[in-house]
Amino acid sequence: MAGKAAGSAVKAVAEYQYPWREKLAKYKDELAKGVWGYWELGAWKPLSISARRRAQLRKEVLLAGEDWPYDPERKEMKTKRKGHKCDRIAAEKRANTARLMEKMPEMLLEHKKRKWLKKMKEEDKEKGKF
Structure with a gap:
């Protein structure tokens, strides 16, 4: 009892x-x-x-030290910083310009080659007429 x-x-x-x-x-x-x-x-x-x-x-x-499983899952934190769009775009443009300037010698050679080929084709056409 x-x-x-x-x-x-x-x-x-x-x-x-x-x-x-x-x-x-x-x-x-x-x-x-x-x-x-x-x-x-x-x-x-x-x-x-x-x-x-x-x-x-x-x-x-x-x-009490127990687990609470009923909370919704949290979203991922945003890492993008706030700021003016024009500043961000200007920075991207400067970076793009720097990348293109590194390629500039190759681009100039390709342009010269295309121009030369075009000139040669025109000369061949003129020679063919006469």
Whole structure:
């Protein structure tokens, strides 16, 4: 008899220490549907548990050292810095100009070659007429 009383007392103390376990079990399906609500048959349904109660339950679970799997996954952080578009475009243009200037000798040789070939074709046509 004493063992039963001690067991029930321990159970009562454990439930009192972790009241969030009952709430978590009660709202488990609801929490899994989303943070704010969910779409059902084309209509938006808010959660049956308020955001304040949800946050309070989350805080209790995390303070107890348990895992809270119901948070939505976070998006990737933006690494692009803010600034004026004209400054960014000007920097890209300067970089492109530097790349093209490195290729400039080859481009000039190709241009001279094309010009020379065109001149030779014109001379061949003129020779063919006479």
